[in-house]
Structures are given as C-alpha cells and as structure tokens.
Amino acid sequence: MEPGDGSEEPALPLALARFQLSEEYGSLLPEPLTELPAPYGPWMEIAHNLPQLITSHQLRSRVHQVPLSFPALKLSQRREELHLAHLVLSFITMGYIWQEGEEGTVKVLPRNLAVPFWEVSQALGLPPILSHADFVLANWRRKNPNGPLEINNLDTIISLPGGESLRGFILVTLLVEKAAVPGFKAIVEAVRAILQLDEETLCRALQELTEAIRDMSKALKQMHDYVDPAVFYAVIRIFLSGWKDNPAMPDGLIYEGVSDEPMEYSGGSAAQSTILHAFDELLGIRHSKESAAFLHRMRDYMPPPHRAFVEEIRRAPSLKQHVLSSRDTRLHKAFNQCVSALADFRSYHITVVTKYITIAATKAKAGQAEPGGKSGSSMGKPPSALEAKGTGGSHIFSFLKSIRDTTREGMINA
Ligand code: HEM
Numbered sequence: 187m188e189p190g191d192g193s194e195e196p197a198l199p200l201a202l203a204r205f206q207l208s209e210e211y212g213s214l215l216p217e218p219l220t221e222l223p224a225p226y227g228p229w230m231e232i233a234h235n236l237p238q239l240i241t242s243h244q245l246r247s248r249v250h251q252v253p254l255s256f257p258a259l260k261l262s263q264r265r266e267e268l269h270l271a272h273l274v275l276s277f278i279t280m281g282y283i284w285q286e287g288e289e290g291t292v293k294v295l296p297r298n299l300a301v302p303f304w305e306v307s308q309a310l311g312l313p314p315i316l317s318h319a320d321f322v323l324a325n326w327r328r329k330n331p332n333g334p335l336e337i338n339n340l341d342t343i344i345s346l347p348g349g350e351s352l353r354g355f356i357l358v359t360l361l362v363e364k365a366a367v368p369g370f371k372a373i374v375e376a377v378r379a380i381l382q383l384d385e386e387t388l389c390r391a392l393q394e395l396t397e398a399i400r401d402m403s404k405a406l407k408q409m410h411d412y413v414d415p416a417v418f419y420a421v422i423r424i425f426l427s428g429w430k431d432n433p434a435m436p437d438g439l440i441y442e443g444v445s446d447e448p449m450e451y452s453g454g455s456a457a458q459s460t461i462l463h464a465f466d467e468l469l470g471i472r473h474s475k476e477s478a479a480f481l482h483r484m485r486d487y488m489p490p491p492h493r494a495f496v497e498e499i500r501r502a503p504s505l506k507q508h509v510l511s512s513r514d515t516r517l518h519k520a521f522n523q524c525v526s527a528l529a530d531f532r533s534y535h536i537t538v539v540t541k542y543i544t545i546a547a548t549k550a551k552a553g554q555a556e557p558g559g560k561s562g563s564s565m566g567k568p569p570s571a572l573e574a575k576g577t578g579g580s581h582i583f584s585f586l587k588s589i590r591d592t593t594r595e596g597m598i599n600a
Pocket of ligand 1: 358359362363406409413418454455456457458459462532535538539542543575576577578580581582585586589
C-alpha cells in the first residue's frame with residue numbers, strides 16, 4: 187500500500203518507516219540538508235540573509251532581481267533536497283509578504299518566486315506556504331555533527347527576524363517533537379498489542395505514551411527560558427501568518443504564473459504537527475464539530491506520509507472499545523492516565539499561549555513591551571489582525587479550551 191491514499195484497508199502491522207517517520211527522529215526530517223545545488227544559489231543567498239533583508243526593507247527588491255528559472259526541475263527529486271528548497275522558498279515568501287507589516291501586504295507573489303515554490307510544493311504534496319514541516323521539522327542542524335540533539339548543540343538552517351527568540355521558538359518546538367518520539371513507537375506497539383490481544387504489552391505501551399506526553403510538557407516549559415513574549419508577539423508572529431481567515435489579507439494571494447485566481451492558505455502552526463493528531467486518533471478523542479473541522483484542515487499541511495499515518499491509526503481497531511470491553515483494571519488506569527496527561531499538556535499549552543499572545547498583546551498595546559535590541563528588528567507597531575486568532579486562523583481560546591475539555595471527556599469510567 188502507498189501511504190497517502192485514504193481509501194485502502196489498513197495493511198498491518200503498522201511500521202513507522204512506511205510513513206517517513208523514524209524511531210530516532212519521529213516526524214523530524216532526519217539530518218536535513220543545509221545546502222542546495224547551484225541553480226538555487228540566488229535563493230540560498232537571500233535565505234541566509236533574510237532577517238537583515240527584511241528589517242532593512244530590501245527583501246522585495248532583492249527577490250525581483252532573481253532571474254526567472256525553473257530550478258525545481260533541476261533538483262534530483264531527493265526528499266531532503268525538496269524539503270530544503272521548500273523551507274528556503276517558504277521563508278522567503280513569508281518575508282516578502284510581511285516585510286512591511288500587516289498594513290503593507292501585497293496581492294501578488296511574483297512569478298520568479300511563485301512558480302518554483304509551487305513546483306516544489308507539488309513535488310512534496312505540501313501547500314505553497316510556510317508550514318510546521320518547514321519551520322521546525324526540516325529547519326535544524328547540529329553545530330557539532332557528532333554531538334547530541336540538545337538545544338546547545340542545535341541551530342536553525344534558515345531564520346527570520348526575532349534573533350535569539352526566533353531560534354528558541356523553533357528549537358524548543360523541535361524539542362517537543364523529539365520528546366514525542368517514544369510516543370510514536372508506543373502507538374505502533376499499542377496497535378499491534380490490540381490485534382494480538384496482548385494486554386500486558388498494551389498496558390506497557392500506554393504507560394510509555396503517558397511518559398512521552400509528560401516529557402513533551404516538560405520540553406514545552408523551556409519556551410520561557412528561550413523566547414521573549416514581547417519579541418514573539420511584536421516581531422515573530424506576523425511571519426507565520428497566512429492568507430486565509432486573516433483580515434490583513436482578506437483576498438488571499440495570487441501566485442503569478444500559476445493561477446490568475448487568488449489562493450488562500452493558513453499560516454504555520456504546531457496544530458499541523460502530526461503528534462497530537464496521532465494521539466487523539468489512538469485514544470479515540472472526539473472533538474466538537476468546529477474544532478475537529480479546523481484540525482482536519484491542518485492535516486492538509488502535513489507531509490502526506492505523516493497524514494497517512496494519522497489516517498491509518500484512525501482506521502485501526504479501536505483502543506477505547508478494547509479497553510472498555512476488558513476487565514483489566516490496570517488497562518483502564520493506564521488508558522485514563524494517558525488521556526489525563528494529554529489534557530494536562532493541552533492545559534499547559536493554553537497557559538503558554540496566554541502568556542505569549544494575550545498578555546503580550548495587552549502589554550504591547552499599553553506600550554510596555556520593548557523588543558528593542560533583542561529582536562534586531564526595526565518594526566514599529568505590533569500586528570493586530572490576528573490578536574484573537576492563531577496563525578493557523580483559529581479563534582484561539584474557544585478552540586484550545588474546547589479541545590482540552592473534549593480530551594478530558596475521553597476518559598472512561600473505571
Ligand atoms: C510560544 C509558543 C506557542 C504559542 C504562542 C502557540 C500558539 C498556538 C495557537 C494560537 C494555536 C491555535 C491554532 C492556530 O490557529 O494556530 C495553537 C495550536 C496548537 N499548538 Fe501551539 N503554540 C505554541 C507552542 C506550541 C508547541 C511548542 C507545540 C508543540 C508541538 C504546540 C502545539 C500545538 C498544537 C498541537 C495545537 C493544536 C491544538 C491541539 O491539538 O491542542 N504549540 N498553538
């Protein structure tokens with residue numbers, strides 16, 4: 187079976203490698219490439235200078251100088267090359283659109299950028315906008331190639347304004363992805379154990395999943411150490427914003443040379459990460475219609491094999507039914523602990539969002555926030571179009587609280 191087509195019956199046993207997921211890296215791209223072949227030279231050069239080009243208002247004119255060519259066709263079609271090309275072109279596109287803030291957007295992405303970006307996106311099955319797969323999954327390198335996957339040994343490949351806070355935001359999110367890796371393995375074990383009616387292994391898999399979710403919460407806490415809320419709110423966030431459900435770009439964006447009609451895409455958000463979608467499917471969490479519709483739309487922003495993994499779990503035999511029909515109280519307990527850890531992660535995430543968006547917005551309005559030197563940005567007024575909405579376009583708090591509450595409701599009465 188080829189991952190990606192949602193119609194087929196599940197071909198078990200489930201194996202991570204079939205979905206471009208790995209036992210070592212989960213959904214992170216293993217050891218991403220950092221350089222592209224020669225035809226991409228002009229784009230790489232721009233990408234490596236993005237923060238300066240944006241803050242000095244020169245990015246748009248630099249983009250206009252790049253000759254129209256079709257470098258996507260010259261890539262070897264290696265997955266790593268395509269991902270790096272998507273990362274580079276998506277960051278340049280976000281910089282191009284938001285260089286002048288939310289009041290100076292453009293309606294058209296020029297042909298020389300739009301056409302290669304579209305082609306690379308088609309080759310990967312990703313949308314032509316920055317997604318979580320670009321921002322985090324493909325955007326990391328080890329400083330010491332033999333050193334560990336720890337924040338002091340990590341850096342981003344491509345950056346945007348926001349200095350150390352931008353780096354911290356990307357890398358802490360990466361650490362959450364890394365903490366989730368044992369969770370992916372536990373899912374596979376759990377699905378196999380259900381099929382084999384092996385309660386012992388199922389119990390152990392659920393305990394491992396609980397541990398992984400708790401470790402994700404611990405990793406998320408590091409946001410406070412590395413990301414300044416004022417810089418996140420006033421400088422970074424706008425560059426993740428999309429052109430769907432965004433009052434700053436109500437008409438979408440024309441990709442010149444691709445279509446004369448404007449297209450709408452949501453901005454980058456960790457709602458596009460595979461992890462929680464996979465956990466929800468395994469645990470049989472059912473969100474409200476509206477929240478589920480948003481989350482399902484976010485799946486279109488995942489690499490297609492990862493999306494197929496989530497679908498495969500959804501079609502696997504129901505864990506919840508299995509636990510409900512079992513008399514094993516240890517299993518009931520292990521299941522509920524898992525659901526509870528997931529609800530706790532979501533509660534903690536709400537606390538983080540409150541600090542980085544709501545409180546930061548209030549302070550910015552009151553003129554108390556001073557990103558100054560840390561951001562290296564000369565931007566003035568903080569963006570307001572997405573004050574109550576996420577970069578993915580959701581109504582932040584009603585959405586996040588509804589998801590947290592429906593998660594808790596997923597517990598079973600022992
Ligand atoms: C400063 C840090 C963060 C902020 C301000 C933030 C903000 C948000 C917002 C506003 C949403 C609503 C969806 C949207 O429209 O974009 C969201 C959703 C989400 N975020 Fe974050 N986020 C942060 C960090 C993280 C990290 C590190 C992760 C871990 C991978 C994460 C995982 C998620 C998930 C999974 C959702 C979808 C809702 C759910 O399934 O619970 N977020 N986030």
